[in-house]
Amino acid sequence: MRLLAGLTGSDVPAAVAVAGRALSAEALLAAATAVADDVHGAATVAVDATPTLETVVAVTGALLSGAAVVPVPADAGPAERDHILRDSGAVLVLGRDVPVDVRRRSATAYAPPAGDDTALVMYTSGTTGAPKGVVLTHAAVEAGVDAVAEAWDWTADDRLVHGLPLFHVHGLILGVLGALRRGSPLVHTGRPHPARYAAAGGTLYFGVPTVWSRVCAEPAAARALRRARLLVSGSAPLPVPVFERLSALSGHRPVERYGMTETLITVSSRAGGERRPGHVGVPVRGVRTRLTRDDGTEPPADGETIGELWVSGPMLLRRYHGSAEPPTDHGWFRTGDLATIGPDGWHRIVGRASTDLIKCGGFRIGAGEVEDALLTHPAVREAAVVGTPDADLGEAVTAFVVADGVGERDLIDFVAGHLSVHKRPRSVHFVDSLPRNAMGKVQKKRLML
Structure with a gap:
């Protein structure tokens, strides 16, 4: 076949x-x-x-x-x-x-x-x-x-x-x-044990961010991957610090890509091209993308303005099983993911519209940007950011972190020093671990219960 x-x-x-x-x-x-x-x-x-x-x-x-x-x-x-x-x-x-x-x-x-x-x-x-x-x-x-x-x-x-x-x-x-x-x-x-990856002798490796983070935690395993041709990361955003450490240890700037069950892979950086930390690249062959605001208008492709990502291409689902409703709108599938698109067509995924767009005091804040800032702090090992109800702000930026030897005010001030002040967490909760599914994605709705 x-x-x-x-x-x-x-x-x-x-x-x-x-x-x-x-x-x-x-x-x-x-x-x-x-x-x-x-x-x-x-x-x-x-x-x-x-x-x-x-x-x-x-x-x-x-x-x-x-x-x-x-x-x-x-x-x-x-x-x-x-x-x-x-x-x-x-x-x-x-x-x-x-x-x-x-x-x-x-x-x-x-x-x-x-x-x-x-x-x-x-x-x-x-x-x-x-x-x-x-x-x-x-x-x-x-x-x-x-x-x-x-x-x-x-x-x-x-x-x-x-x-x-x-x-x-x-x-x-x-x-x-x-x-x-x-x-x-x-x-x-x-x-996906780091030692098994190191011993496998591949030219092409697939992993999710949790895998690559664990590989980086065993430098000898990461260095063994220098013999490979390409490292690919997907299924969840690769934190910028993990991208940089993996690059330093393995000699490879990993390829990141974006997709979902309904669309397969629609956006990716290229083996023979640039790879930017925090970005997933440009559409693959046959795919078109666009961003849409809540009011149905298209935001500018300035790399900063957030919109919901819609995709079109030959790899989309036919339908949902048991449903007679078409899954697409004139060939376009609404992903439910938030993204920015730069003037050069490069895509950055901000998060899910349902959990990662925080409307705080009139500002629209992407949770992923705050998470990346937190992860650059040397004491922070994991971070997840959500919006929680707030009578004054509408939603408050709330962080859950796995960290040692650092206080809540330290992390709030740290983010305020790296991003716009309005993007800082209003509260930080310290946890032993973040709830994840089998692919390493943080299950934010469990944090909000």
């Missing part, structure tokens, strides 16, 4: 290795075809998406069969899991109802699916209710993978290394299907 084009005729010694277990391209295709034989005729198939070789074989096999694949998060609780299986209409679960044996082999030939056939139904995090199923076609996934491959100069000569979850866009669509489409060997480290 087209999405898995890199499997056919590949001569790499190990197409995929997960936590030390490997399959050649030929063996992977034969094992996946055996899975396709098991599920052929099923319209929708769920996969228990654990960080294992079985998950890679199961997803590949289900796609070969023509089924729509529903990755079930490995850390899903009973209620979330039941909702995903019930809502998606999956008729069976690979790894539970149908065992996956990577030693089995089959040579059955399957016709490639049509471009508008459903490839994946990916469930969102459900921060505003029950998770919603995002329906992605084969054509959308192919367009998304090909666009980032062009931006990152990703070829079959690369050796991709990552340890990301196999139920998100970053770890599964880019990190597995992307490698199979490009024909590049994949080494999944099981977990």
